Amino acid sequence: MTTTVTAYAAASAKAPLERTTIERRTVGEHDVLIDIRFAGICHSDIHQAREEWGEAIFPMVPGHEIAGIVEKVGPGVTRFKVGDRVGVGCMVDSCGVCEPCRSGHEQHCLEGNIQTYNGVGKDGEPTYGGYSQKVVVTEGFVVGIPDGISLDVAAPLLCAGITTYSPLKHWGAGPGKKVAVIGLGGLGHMGVKIAHALGAEVTVLSQSLRKKDDGLRLGADHYYATSDPKTFEELAGSFDIILSTVSAPLDFGAYLNLLKVGGALVNVGAPEEPIALNLFSLIGGNKILAGSAIGGIAETQEMLDFCAEHRLGAEIELIAAAEINEAYERVLGSDVRYRFVIDTATI
Template structure:
């Protein structure tokens, strides 16, 4: 039977989120029912709830950083059992048949993966995310949270963690590599932790030095203010990899100037506005301007295991659900260190 659960939803674009109820599908052959314990608040939630990335599906229940406990399994489930600690990230399905899906790159599914929220599933029903008490997910898109990670600090890893781990791993951040993380926010702080754990020399590039002590504590070797023009002169030609986590348009030509020959500037922050580029900025030095989107299921599990091995959880502020709207405004004003996490027991 379809069940009804409590949730927080945006009833319309730009409207405040409010408590409501939503349907959850019956537990199918390969599904698990998860009692959500914690759900992270990602900047993506705000973009989508406010139609920043295009027209959304409303009412919208955001949330794709989900950590909880399995409370029921379908008869065909083999990966999980009742009581297991699990997570759900940014997608809950894909075509599973294209070359990307077969390669474990479900995030780049040729037909488009099914988002955890603000999407339509294969039956045409809207998906609802983690700002709720329970969710039903196919075991193939469910992750195991290692015992070494508490559920509250693990929740943001399902988006922020994998969003940074994937490009750092793909572009081989590690010993002997100089890596810059642009922005020390929900994404950036995990980038610093992961790049440091991978063995790279890590630099934070932030608008000001306000968070310098935090950046160094989290694993950065260096910290510079981008508001100081001298920074770009001093660091010209320095980095093998620059990962931008900011969701505002950057002067790409200026940042490309920070790269060594064959370096890469990878964007994981997604501004709502278009950006411009002088192609000579990539031609000179055979540089790469790239993007990266989350990670596949296999890589996300690899990231969780890596974070558990190295003791890397998110830096969080746990809130009650009645503070979600306040948290949105604080995220927009950069007033969080570094991820809000909703205690689902308050929903």
């Protein structure tokens, strides 16, 4: 039997999100039924609900930053039990047999991973996300949330946390390394916290100094305004890693000039427009321009364990479900420090 649950959904592109009901599938052999307690709001929720990233599936229940409690498990589930604290991120399944899946990189599944919402499950039905009371997910795509993190500040880690942790680990952020984070927003503030906890020397590069006090409090050692041309002169050749968390088009040549020889500029923000790049910006200094997409399930669990060990959680503003549409407008206006989280008890 399917389960009817209350959710907030957009009926069509650009429509406001409204309270409705959806059906969750029957708990199968290897499924976990999660009582959702908190759901983060990611900027990508807004892009998809407004059909800005291509044709979308409506009605749409956004939300891929899910934290809750296990309510029921299928008879074949071995990793979780009723009462466990768990999370679900950006994907809820994959083919499981291709090389990326077998190597723990399910986000790069060659058949395409199944997104937590605005996707189609293996049963042929649309997937619905975390702006809802409950969700059913196969156990292989559920992660445990350690006791060291409260569920509300843990929810955004399922996207913002892993999106910044994965590239920082991959490119070797740690003691003796200098890391710059472009943008101090929903992603950037976690990038600062994680890079600092990894032991790197951290610099924030932001348009202005408006959030400087926040940046230093969150773990940055230095804070510079990119609107000041002297910043690019003073910091030339300074960084081992630059993590760009912004979705605005950048002067990539100017930022590549801030890297040391062999340094990497890694993008987790995704501008809609194509970029222009003079390849001599890369050739000179053997520099790297890279991208990164979330992380696999094992790495997501590693990130949560790391955050619990270092007492890291997102900086959040907790809201009621009735405030979702207002929160979307505030995100677009950069009026949040630094992640909205929905208290799903208000759905």
